[in-house]
Amino acid sequence: MARRPRTLAVVALGGLAALTLSACGGLSESLEERNDGHTKTYAFDTGKAGKVDEVVPSWVPDDAATVQGIFRTTGMERLLTYRGSLDGLPADCTTVSAENPLIPQPEREGFTADDFRTDATLLAAWWPDGQEKASTVMCGKWWISSDGEDVYAFTPELTRVEIEKQPTPEGK
Known part of the structure; x- marks a missing residue:
């Protein structure tokens, strides 16, 4: 039973990392627009x-x-x-x-x-x-x-x- 919470935690951290990386793409686009005034x-x-x-x-x-x-x-x-x-x-x-x-x-x-x-x-x-x-x-x-x-x-x-x-x- 102890494995299941650990697996859920790993999956949750992986999802959070993917979300963070995808947000960086949006942030990069915003900075590019900012550089263009x-x-x-x-x-x-x-x-x-x-x-x-x-x-x-x-x-x-x-x-x-x-x-x-x-x-x-x-x-x-x-x-x-x-x-x-x-x-x-x-x-x-x-x-x-x-x-x-x-x-x-x-x-x-x-x-x-x-x-x-x-x-x-x-x-x-x-x-x-x-x-x-x-x-x-x-x-x-x-x-x-x-x-x-x-x-x-x-x-x-x-x-x-x-x-x-x-x-x-x-x-x-």
Whole structure:
């Protein structure tokens, strides 16, 4: 009878070791993501396709083409681009002016504009340096600009979010 508890203990320890080793694989993946600045990217052929997957914001026109984006999973910053124009933006988007300056528009309770950075910290090959400062329209928290048929959009990051090192995108 003494053998049975020992056998159960060995089986239990073996299972625990396997569980620990499998958790290390997950931990390794998390560290790899952390080294990449906790960023995720997406791409859709159209604005409509991105909305079906609930990734692309509702203000992006359905007929927007070549929609690409990057976001930080640990913060609020987003970069987005598409081929199209500003003509298809909803009526509640507002033009930047002296009366409606380009400042962060917190959508969550407890935050003010002072809680946000105003420069893009995410890196993408398709995002021109300083493009966020060229924004001429705001749709909620999004700062939007265009350059020819390229439309760019940005949401500011909180100052308290750590900006981790990101790989330099190809083409930058």
